[in-house]
Amino acid sequence: MPEPILELKDVKAGYGSIKALKGISIKAYEGEIVSIIGANGAGKSTTLMTICNVVKATSGDIYYRGERINSVNSDKLPEMGLCQVPEGRRIFPRLSVEENLDMGAFHRKDKEIADDMERAFDMFPILKERRRQPGGTLSGGEQQMLAIARALMSRPKVLLLDEPSLGLAPLIVQQIFDIVGEINKQGTTVILVEQNARVALSMAKRGYVLETGNVVMEDDAKVLLDNPDIQKAYLGE
Known part of the structure; x- marks a missing residue:
């Protein structure tokens, strides 16, 4: 098995006394789309911001291409090939x-x-x-x-996308995700945080489910899509 291009090992992070991530472990391999789904407040956006060192990990390790990046300044990461599209576009x-x-x-x-x-x-x-x-x-x-x-x-070698469909009309959402698929086909690994769990898992190879700062499930995206608990909680079925 190849080494992951990006890996979080037992990462904890938060805002003051609020513990947003309680020890999460996530892997992404080169060329994958990996989706992170969960309810509002589950820690999805915090995960991406912690990878980019905008929010500091209080413990645990973050590796990018085999190098520990916990202490790398966020403005240096794009040079290394790790880039985020934050929620709200900015x-x-x-x-x-x-x-x-x-x-x-x-x-x-x-x-x-x-x-x-x-x-x-x-x-x-x-x-x-x-x-x-x-x-x-x-x-x-x-x-x-x-x-x-x-x-x-x-x-970027790895593109972190935070809620790209937020507030957009369905037709535009489809255009955005078609382009994300094309970016991935050209060789960029994509970590996708997305409220629209059905679309996120339909595009992805693997997925993680976050609840209150913990990874409660991880599997092939198709397996998660077919899981009755996931369908009930996140797909409105």
Whole structure:
């Protein structure tokens, strides 16, 4: 069995006295989509923020490509190939679409940034049309596309996606997930935190279920989709 490209071992984290993660262990192998599902407050977003060191792990270990990254500054991780698209998009509203994309490549010194921007525009044609517009004038779906495209400008090996469908119309959600599937086919490992458990598990190879800061179930995504308890709790069946 190959080594995981990303691994959390018994990771605990929280906010002051609130223990949001109570010792979770998660693995992702190169080329996978791994989905993390759970109710609001289960610790899904905290998991991604702890991987990126935005929230500090109080104990446990986080490994990326075999290297322990607990103490690596969050702004250094995109250089290493680990990039997050946070919940709520967090684009730069006053910067143009192009300038937002440039910010995604802030750490790069190579001469292929313009080529990668054109690839992003091929993947998200609406962004090409809007390339001179301030990011804040885009619709919610367009802002989500911009947030993903900006992350891709860092050439991630692992892309952490936090609630990409939040607040979007079903048609836009389908577009976003089609693109996520395409990104994965091109070789990027994806960790997907998503309230829409059915879509998340349908796309993934493996899945984890979080409840109140604990991993309560992990399995192949198809097995989780067919699990009556999961269907009842998360799929509305």
